[in-house]
Amino acid sequence: MELGCWTQLGLTFLQLLLISSLPREYTVINEACPGAEWNIMCRECCEYDQIECVCPGKKEVVGYTIPCCRNEENECDSCLIHPGCTIFENCKSCRNGSWGGTLDDFYVKGFYCAECRAGWYGGDCMPCSSSPCFHDGTCVLDKAGSYKCACLAGYTGQHCENLLEERNCSDPGGPVNGYKKITGGPGLINGRHAKIGTVVSFFCNNSYVLSGNEKRTCQQNGEWSGKQPICIKACREPKISDLVRRRVLPMQVQSRETPLHQLYSAAFSKQKLQSAPTKKPALPFGDLPTGYQHLHTQLQYECISPFYRRLGSSRRTCLRTGKWSGRAPSCIPICGKIENVTAPKTQGLRWPWQAAIYRRTSGVHDGSLHKGAWFLVCSGALVNERTVVVAAHCVTDLGKVTMIKTADLKVVLGKFYRDDDRDEKTIQSLRISAIILHPNYDPILLDADIAILKLLDKARISTRVQPICLAASRDLSTSFQESHITVAGWNVLADVRSPGFKNDTLRSGVVSVVDSLLCEEQHEDHGIPVSVTDNMFCASQDPTAPSDICTAETGGIAAVSFPGRASPEPRWHLMGLVSWSYDKTCSHRLSTAFTKVLPFKDWIERNMK
Template sequence: MTQAMERALPHGTDRPAVTTQESLPDSTPSCSTQVSIKGGNVSLSDGHRQGSILTYSCPDGSYPHPVRTRICQSDGNWAPMYSSGRRVTQASCRGMRCPPQRAFENGFFSPRLSAYPVRGVLNFECFDGYQLHGSAQRHCQSNGRWNGTSPVCNDGAGHCPSLPIPPGAISSGGRNRLGDRVSFQCQTGLDLVGSSEHVCTPEGEWSGAETSCRAPYSYDRAEDVAAEFGASLTNVLSVVSSGSDHSDLPQDPSLGRKLILSTDSFLHIYLLADASHSVTSKHFEMFKKSLEIIIDRIASFEMPIRFALLSYASQPLTIVDTFDDIAEDPDLVIEKMRDEMKYEDHGNATGTNIQEALMAVYSMMINHRAANSRNWDQIRHAIILLTDGKSNMGGSPKVAVRRIEDFLNVKENRKDYLDIYVFGIGRLDVDQAAMNEVASNKAGERHVFILTDPKELKKAFEDVLADKTQLHIKRRIDHELYNVRAKAAQGIQEFYDYDISLLELDGPGKLGPICLPCTTGANRALKKPETATCKDHELDLLSFEKVPAQFVSLNNERLNVLIKTKKSRPKCISAALQHALYSKVANVSEVVTDRFLCSGEDGNGAVEDASCKGESGGSLFVERRARYFQVGVLSWGTFDACKNKATESNHRVRKTPKRGQKPRDFYLSLFRVQDWLRHHLAGSLRFIPQQ
């Protein structure tokens, strides 16, 4: 292939990618060289030969119309283009549009348009007696998606909160009483993603995944995919435990699902990569790099995992079976993928058969259970499917999904034993409705994602579960009431009340997903009604006498503590006076105000970790409903667990306290600095009422 064939058109020209017949090889091309798109570029997978795929691309904020790709047919013509039933001879770049708001109950919105251009704005207000939840103002983004969350006006009178009506949709059915069903339907030309029907459950929650209506040309940004896929995947990974003994910790039914696996039970991850002709060899290699990244990310969690690896076109090829010896070793799985997972191994069988690929997973499950059935019902399964977005042979993939669900006995109380994620790569060619039928629909999570190309997929996977410690600090905001010398005149040389700061970053930084209590996001994660208050969050998260919590050490390890509350708190904070700085203080409340949380061993047998010098500022967090909630910030302690124990590699080794020592750590409670947090974060987060 000549360099001229591979070169795309300069932006904004109408010239063909190859301008003269003489610039081609000696053989006569199958299809015309006179191909272009107004306002965009053209690229070819194999010149103008039969089977070559022509791809149109447009600048950000626009999309190719009426198609994104065309194939060079055997008759020497590019596949024809149609729009509204009429043949189109010239492709063009059209401006993105966001779907209109069709209805908004118990309130009003403006402006009312049939479609909204990029940077268009929607404003929402509620009638008297109703409270607005969600985004009061939304902006149309360059990917054809509205920012923020769909708003709703709620009066708190129903068993379930009112359901927001997403842009482009109309609703029908009941309201928000127990057992009511609400259905959504998207306007013509838009695909429904998520659940089309929601049921008001006895728990006061709506079943199913959030509904959205999407234009075929809209897509997800890599950063949004990383955040939402990462949050859901963390849910899968965090609820699976390797069987650690937690018998000494209080048990709380509100902790939600938590599967405790024995040493011979596993989480099974099935990775499926599309190798059909429309994907191309180059993009398939990018799929492999993306899978390598996600295997590495998942393997970083300390739990028993088995990986399966398949490529598929007209038929699937199994590279690694969950029953293989190497399935437990992520490094060997990656090595085998690099060596044996090849695009060309599918030969001329170049169709896209997602049904058969999922049936291969189904067969793998059957064989694995037959060989090792003892703990099969405890195994959790997650399928990650990469596709070009269309299944053009083999029948509907949902048939295989139903078989897998039946085989795993995925009923109401076992829905968390199966997660299916579908990634469609490409804009106009992705069949969003078909993908939605395959993916899991779970409340509060997304399992369908659409990206423009494999590079965006790789970028998204690079940010999933990533531990980015190189953060760029743009601004630091200290609490204005913090003054370490505030009580020096009283003989208290160091006083740490209000010891809290906010850091604003000048670039993306991600230390792992965590929820901030008293926000709408945390409220959804806790599955609280929309009428819940900050006090409700505190009662939920700090409800035990001794609350199991964790903080992260300088060695990046999670350490376990028990937050002492209620009757246990006075004894915990009293040990603060054993520190030399406070040995002459008569009343411990002069040092430990009611803004502090306290942890430390109390001699009753529960082993707790103590902090080291340098770990101040770290997050104190608890787990509820398979999510992590930050409840405090580590401020100070009475015992340096790492003193004189740093090794040559600077790896801190923790020591046990001497006989009679009572290590205590104190944390600024986020519930006690709510006014300050709301003042500085109101523009970034949406808070719920305090009382």
């Protein structure tokens, strides 16, 4: 009985010692026993021992399985507390002198615990800490409760205690027709060997392309990563537009026959001839990066659409200089082509280059137009995907050189019917980015009555939208005075309320050129003095050809069909733009004046780019 009392007093003293050894910043906030909060009393790296203590509040004696460090007397230092150590998730009760359950697990909370204090030793590092792993190795716990050390480069062993024998990589050398550079890591030793971690980058001389690894790294086994690259003769693929289709032809080594081949074939045997000059080169080897082609590779080009024609070379070959033979290909729209159409049978046709020029109203006119409405004012001619040629008076204030705002003008392509609703699905309505007025435009005499409209967006070339050709003086095989010219346009004066307006279409007819002097006399006879300049020509309806057009009402364009430089087939060429007319009754007694396009061809082409 007396022994039991002394035992009880000893346990009570031990409990007080445990509590007093807690860090000052630590307070018990959970008196539940068993409980993890009460069980923070030791650190890692200790052996295990069993003690008894009394849980606070309940005065219940419980047993703990705790790690402990020992001194020379083999005493267990069970109360070395570290605030980073959280030990035991539960208490073990002592019943009838035996411990219930299994040994408690413990874990590190927040950061690693310290090692045993001076004079104490032991521990098996069940939780992960830095102590068991040497040379800055990292201790990693596994699911079984054990650990392993992850060692830094150059160290090995269970605790990273062994220093690996330092290995170096021999100099990999540079590729033939290329060179190398150290771009990372510690670099070379004595200029011949590379330390582990050294990174070497490889480069090729001009007209050569690297095939293989661009970079190699010296590894711990003394070997370089990857494979040694090589430099191959190659050409970078030339850039092409979206309108050009490119095809790589199957590799066929080209060879040339020279007069010497005939001499050698006649003078030597077949066996000797094989070693004669101009031997066929071997087929290339090695993979190339994307966008490069091997020496002697041939590329073939064609246009993606039948409405375009190719300029430049149809086939190009990769040369030893790293350049391509021939000229860069491009595709431009085919101009002036309409199948099986020739003058004078032109009525009822869709002219794909005909451009309708619309202007937005700023007020009420005769009660038929409301503010902000669009109305047709003229016809123009599409000459490329972004350029329309039009009479200057169509895009300026009448009698002035003041240009109308681009926001108040638009170009409609693919149009056939006068009524906008009839062509709703086929038309292209395009905004204008700039108006270029010819510098010599005279708004009084209408001399140099020509302007260029630059489109904000490209016209989409199709069966109903195509450009017209521009003629050169050398292209005209006959005298201009003898030409039969086709004029096309919409009746801009048509009344939208008339019964036939819905069915009114693009009109066309054939006119004949009238001598300028005769044209002036014709107008003088009617009391109208006019001046026909060198930039104009007069024309009147050809009585021998059918026509449904009144040129004075159209503001149309004039074109002629003849073979051009680009093709022996007939092509339609822009010859004139309706400029002025005094034939108010469409009786055809007075000729209509047109602006000649031919004198302005160079100016137009400069502004087409």
